[in-house]
Amino acid sequence: MKHKKVAGAVALAGMVAAMGAAAQDTVVKIGHSGPLSGAQAFSGKDNENGARLAIEELNAKGVTVGGKKIKFELVSEDDQGDPKAGVSVAQKLADGGVKYVVGPYNSGVAIPAARVYSNAGMVVASVASNPKLTQQGYKNLFRVNASDTQLGSKMALYAAKELKVKNVAVIDDRTAFGQGLAEEFKKQARASGMTVAGHEYTTDKSVDFTPILTRLKSKKVEAIFFGGYAPQGGPMARQIRQLGLNAKLLGGDTICTAEMGKLGGDAVGPNVLCSQGGALLDKAASGPAFKAKFKKRFNAEPDVYAASYYDAVNLYAQAMQQANTVDPVKVGAAIAAGSYQGVAGSYAFDAKGDMKSSPVTIFTFKGGQPSAITSY
Structure with missing residues (x-):
């Protein structure tokens, strides 16, 4: 009986010691803001999974900062792709003591939410591409993707040089993202000698x-260049075909997704082209390994920005180690001054928080899936 008591006491002491050690870990919450419901939920979930994979790997590997082990925790919130909801999410994350955020995904959400994040002294890494995001002058806000300036203009250059298009039209969905992208395309199209025969408007809820x-x-x-998202792009491709309109459908990163093929069916093929920030995952040094890890963990292929969100979390972890602190002011300064080689690209930022170098890849569709043509 006595031996059992001793053994029990030893086990208890071990448990207490383990709990004490765990209590010594520094918990760092990584917030995620994205559309987890609604038509764009497929993108929000994919982005969230990119961040989740990075967090799980970092925790398994063990990261030490300032002599303490870091335990990363994902705090994911649904901003519905809606500006109002996005501002509420930003406030909720700030109130919850979150100091590091990946997202928002949508420009229309990221632009107004940036003020809340800035006021709360948070570090933000967003793929939102509207140039206005980084023109607001907030510190510690980093765009981990090409901006509309690059996405729209390079699609126009490709259309002029490679597709030899002379007569184009533009449709935008009136979101901050769609309008920004369409304007950049238009600007470059005219500069490249194309005629912009019309500019039409729709919404991000339309189907007809x-x-x-x-x-x-x-x-x-x-x-036709469409500034908007796949839930509208897919049906648009179908209707172009139904009307016997012999025109290619061009767009930005948000239609460079398997969802486009799913919604557009056989109306989405070589006739659809899109531009996406970053070099080809398959050609990136660690791209194939990332794709395999992601597939194994989530039983799905990574979509457009999973790798960027994965990179953003790892960028934070590296900067914390470099600054030897989890203080967001010092970590933000380390990110601004340094560089990080990720899966989707090399992250070094200018004074505004834009990537100094962000290649753009042009895709078409094969078998309902985006298929890369070239990077430039």
Whole structure:
């Protein structure tokens, strides 16, 4: 009996010691703001999983900062892709003591939420591409992706040089992202000698584009650039075909997704082209390994930005180790001054928080999946 008591006491002491050690760990919460419900939930979930994979790997490996072991925790919130909800999410994360955020995904959410994050002294890494995001002058806000300036203009250059398109039209969904992207495309299209025969407007909730497309058909456009998202892009591709409109559908990163093929069916093929920030994952040094890890963990292929969110979390961890602190002011300064080689690119930032170098890849579709053509 006595031996059992002693053994029990030893086990208890071990448990207490383990709990004490765990209590010594510094918990660092990584917030995620993205559309986890609604039509864009597939993107929000994919982004969240990219961040989750990085956090799980970091915790398994063990990261020490300032002599203490760090335990990263993911705090993910659904901003519905809605500006108002996004500002509420930002406040909720700030109130919850979160100091590091990946997201928001949508420009329309990221632009107003940035003020809340800045006021709370948080560090933010967003893929939102509207140039206005980093023109607001907030410190410790980093864009981990190409901006619309690059996405829109390089798609226009490709259309002019490679597709030899002369007569184009533009449709935008009136979101901050869609408008920004469409304007950049238009600017470069004109500079490249193309005629912009029309600029039409829709919304990010629309499903019927027949009246718009009928007007563009009468203008004999060879290509239509759509500033918007896949839930509208897929049906738009179907309706272009139904109307017998012989025009290519062009777009930015948000239609460079398997969802586009799913929604557009066989109307989405070589006739659809899109531009996405970053070099090809398959050609990136650690791209194939990342894809394999992601597939094993989530039983799905990584979509457009999973690797960028994965990189953003690892960027934070590296900067914490470099600064030897989890203080967001010092970590933000380390990110601004340093560089990080990730899966999707090399992250070094200019004074505004934009990437100094962000290649853009042009994709088309094969078998319903985005298929890369070239990077430049």
